[in-house]
Amino acid sequence: MRQLVAAAFFGLAAALFLASLARVLPPGEWSAALLAPEPGDVSALLAHYTLFPRATTAIAAGAALALSGIILQIALDNPLAEPSTTGVSAGAVLALALFGTASMGGAAQSLIALAGGLTAAALTLGLASRVGMRPATVVIAGLVLGFAASAATTLIALFNHQWMRALFLWSSGSLRQNDWSAAAHLAPLVALSWIAAGLLAHTFALFALRDAGAAALGAKPHVIRLAALVLAAGLAALTTAEVGAIAFIGLAAPHLARGVGARTMTERLLWAPIFGAGLLWLTDETVKLIPLDLPTGAATGLLGAPLLMALAARMRRPSLAPLPASTPSGRVRPAWGVLLVACALALGAALFLDRTADGWGLAGPAQALDWRVARALAAFGAGAAIGVAGALLQRMTGNVMASPDMIGVSAGAALGFLVLLYAAPAAGAAAQLAAGGLGAGLAAFWALKGLARGAPPEQPLLLGIGLAAAFTGVVSFLLASGDPRMALAVVWLSGSTYLVDAQRALVILLVAAGGLLVALALARPLALLPLGPAARSAGLSVRQVQTLTLALASVLTAAATLVIGPLSFVGLVAPHAARGSGCRSPASLLAGSALIGGALLAAADWGGRVALFPYEIPAGIVAMLLGGTAALVALRRF
Amino acid sequence: MSGWTRRSVLGGALALAGAARAQAVGKRVVVLDWALTELALLLGVTPIAVAEAPYYRMRVATPDLPAEVADVGLRAQPNLALIASLKPDLIVRLRHYGPPQSRLEAIAPTLELAIYEADQRAYERATDALARMGEACGAADRTPIAMSRIDATLAHSRETLAPHFDRPVLIANFADDRRADVFGRGSLFQSALERVGLSNAYGGPTNMWGFATLGLDRLARFDGARLVALSPGPPAALAQSALWGALPAFRDVVVLPPVWVYGGLASMMRFATLLSDALGDDRAP
Numbered sequence: 001m002r003q004l005v006a007a008a009f010f011g012l013a014a015a016l017f018l019a020s021l022a023r024v025l026p027p028g029e030w031s032a033a034l035l036a037p038e039p040g041d042v043s044a045l046l047a048h049y050t051l052f053p054r055a056t057t058a059i060a061a062g063a064a065l066a067l068s069g070i071i072l073q074i075a076l077d078n079p080l081a082e083p084s085t086t087g088v089s090a091g092a093v094l095a096l097a098l099f100g101t102a103s104m105g106g107a108a109q110s111l112i113a114l115a116g117g118l119t120a121a122a123l124t125l126g127l128a129s130r131v132g133m134r135p136a137t138v139v140i141a142g143l144v145l146g147f148a149a150s151a152a153t154t155l156i157a158l159f160n161h162q163w164m165r166a167l168f169l170w171s172s173g174s175l176r177q178n179d180w181s182a183a184a185h186l187a188p189l190v191a192l193s194w195i196a197a198g199l200l201a202h203t204f205a206l207f208a209l210r211d212a213g214a215a216a217l218g219a220k221p222h223v224i225r226l227a228a229l230v231l232a233a234g235l236a237a238l239t240t241a242e243v244g245a246i247a248f249i250g251l252a253a254p255h256l257a258r259g260v261g262a263r264t265m266t267e268r269l270l271w272a273p274i275f276g277a278g279l280l281w282l283t284d285e286t287v288k289l290i291p292l293d294l295p296t297g298a299a300t301g302l303l304g305a306p307l308l309m310a311l312a313a314r315m316r317r318p319s320l321a322p323l324p325a326s327t328p329s330g331r332v333r334p335a336w337g338v339l340l341v342a343c344a345l346a347l348g349a350a351l352f353l354d355r356t357a358d359g360w361g362l363a364g365p366a367q368a369l370d371w372r373v374a375r376a377l378a379a380f381g382a383g384a385a386i387g388v389a390g391a392l393l394q395r396m397t398g399n400v401m402a403s404p405d406m407i408g409v410s411a412g413a414a415l416g417f418l419v420l421l422y423a424a425p426a427a428g429a430a431a432q433l434a435a436g437g438l439g440a441g442l443a444a445f446w447a448l449k450g451l452a453r454g455a456p457p458e459q460p461l462l463l464g465i466g467l468a469a470a471f472t473g474v475v476s477f478l479l480a481s482g483d484p485r486m487a488l489a490v491v492w493l494s495g496s497t498y499l500v501d502a503q504r505a506l507v508i509l510l511v512a513a514g515g516l517l518v519a520l521a522l523a524r525p526l527a528l529l530p531l532g533p534a535a536r537s538a539g540l541s542v543r544q545v546q547t548l549t550l551a552l553a554s555v556l557t558a559a560a561t562l563v564i565g566p567l568s569f570v571g572l573v574a575p576h577a578a579r580g581s582g583c584r585s586p587a588s589l590l591a592g593s594a595l596i597g598g599a600l601l602a603a604a605d606w607g608g609r610v611a612l613f614p615y616e617i618p619a620g621i622v623a624m625l626l627g628g629t630a631a632l633v634a635l636r637r638f
Numbered sequence: 639m640s641g642w643t644r645r646s647v648l649g650g651a652l653a654l655a656g657a658a659r660a661q662a663v664g665k666r667v668v669v670l671d672w673a674l675t676e677l678a679l680l681l682g683v684t685p686i687a688v689a690e691a692p693y694y695r696m697r698v699a700t701p702d703l704p705a706e707v708a709d710v711g712l713r714a715q716p717n718l719a720l721i722a723s724l725k726p727d728l729i730v731r732l733r734h735y736g737p738p739q740s741r742l743e744a745i746a747p748t749l750e751l752a753i754y755e756a757d758q759r760a761y762e763r764a765t766d767a768l769a770r771m772g773e774a775c776g777a778a779d780r781t782p783i784a785m786s787r788i789d790a791t792l793a794h795s796r797e798t799l800a801p802h803f804d805r806p807v808l809i810a811n812f813a814d815d816r817r818a819d820v821f822g823r824g825s826l827f828q829s830a831l832e833r834v835g836l837s838n839a840y841g842g843p844t845n846m847w848g849f850a851t852l853g854l855d856r857l858a859r860f861d862g863a864r865l866v867a868l869s870p871g872p873p874a875a876l877a878q879s880a881l882w883g884a885l886p887a888f889r890d891v892v893v894l895p896p897v898w899v900y901g902g903l904a905s906m907m908r909f910a911t912l913l914s915d916a917l918g919d920d921r922a923p
Binding site for chain 1: 690693708709710711712713714715716717718719720722723734735736737738813814815816817819845846847849851853854855858859861873874875876878879880881882884885886900
């Protein structure tokens, strides 16, 4: 089965590759073009410097990403881990935005990206090592760092939109080559790391026993974990430096390998890179057939997500058991007073504290009504809605990484919005809402269908991540297309209240309040979910509770996305912050997440309006920068 | 030949007169787009505020934007409260861009102009936009002056470029070291090339803004043409690569200073002038 599927991948990719070669050169000249092209022969030169290195790079990069992914999934004991979980790709992109000059290319670009990626990975691991390399901490530190870095990148891009094209092109993961350097760097790296991983397979197997079991056998779990993470992050950073940010391969390939029967640790480490290489090469050859200059990174999610779906039936069991989100330690009372004061402060500042051309001042009621009320309330409502959605998902899956963007609903909504912006630029706000709603609805339907067919609760998230990866790629592609209207998209995609009016603010406030009430009604059944499928509560089966939870989270996410854009960060961090302020029971977690999400976004909206006056920074970016920094500081004290 | 010279002298003189009257117009105008800012300045109308004004001075460069012109924030989302506090008589916006018309109308009468549209008639639309801007700003009498100044500049470039008429040019803006935007039908650069007598080596399909993004494999096939790259030109990593050195198409590339590729008539003039300056020094091939 494994051999057959792998052979199909490689056979198909090879056939497409040879066909593309045949369009440039007759078969008789192929070997000469590969080994020593005639200096005056343009076709042979192009084959030698672009076609051959591109295929080699695709194979090597695919294997490297898959190997990095499988090692992370094993070492972090989390089936949702992937190379970017360590913050590597966001760090690389930020480094290029900060220090790379526009369209530099070549070795200098790779070195800057490598330095950025490694710095991010070192920060993540440094933070996590303070608490004994606990997997959950590694994951959260990496994700938060990644969000903060990409917020900083977006901030830079806002002011340099047209000049950032090279960066967007790079970060959309294009495999176009103009020499052999990437292939020559990646191939030996993959070979060596693969051998190293193979030698470590028996040690990695100890992770299956969880830390306590491994320690009982005399192993040092945190040392092994650190070694594994350094290997995986190094692989990811070097690959990203050569080919840009290619998402999803590192997540999907290990699951594909498992889906077609790679079970033992050695088998998984052996087969994941093979599937990664085949998947990326096939994707790239398919992309080459499309006349648009579509980046391969955009297509990996589009191609990989349906593949995972096809294998869903074989993935009934979760690939790895999810972690308990956190262990309640004694009775802690939620700090309601602090949370309410924070909300009042955020809303008060947003409504009345003002910066104008003449400096700071207090806004009069008329001015507040004109320019502020709708935006502040919409920010609060959207933050609360997305906070509740995040809490629901983390509670349902028991996975600390779960966040609303993983259902694919915000990606679906944003994709609908973008497609309309591109296809019918003259369409009004109502049409934009409808297109976004349609996209969100399709994504939610997809997620719910997977769950209804008996997949583990994490599977819809896997598919959602695939959709989100495809979406991110498409966004980068559109941004890189040179369309100046995409500056608008950058703003909206970072979560901005700029276009909110009183009507939309009212809608999102009502949705958030209603959603919170329904969620509180689900709180008791949610508490029983970790007990397994046999548990029933209030006459609901586990499957029904899961479906209801996912549907509610989808509605909340879609509403918030439609009103002010995708806000994945708030949905991830609000529940963690709520847990940190003592909200341990499902009900208090939901209410606390709503308050924290609302306060964070209202404060961020105000900060974005006054910080660089008259330039308005989208609330989502400020939330990531502020919230991200706060979360990293909190992690250090964990 | 003498006809061209006479017109350029006349145009130059009239343009000077127009610039001297720049402050004569009393309307308080806020312009939210750079191509439209160019048009206003071409008419001798100085806006009270422009979106991303400091960046205009860096990237569009000409016509000069006076230092006293205020900045109202991002072009994609200008600061509405600030615009309202400036109490403008007129707001000028570009279609498909920035905040919706209704939001701006609530502050002041708003003129919506279009340049780059799906029908790829940028030159006609830019000319039309110039005339409508002139009317709305009370400077309608200066539209013909501005137009004859453009004609004169292009005619002058045409004289300089005459020795190069028989070699087509390929206008490219490198996006990174693996692909470039190549300008053709629908771009103001294409209109400029037609007016100065040069032929464009690229006749293929283009997008709304008149360019197509081509990979090196496609660029390498234009080996008879003169490659004209907009600043910053081909990235060093590409210019030093084995492939670049081996391909005849890339042998005598000319790099022009920055030109705003989504610009208006002033950017078109700037392009023609820079092109004739760069190629004029060159002996004909």
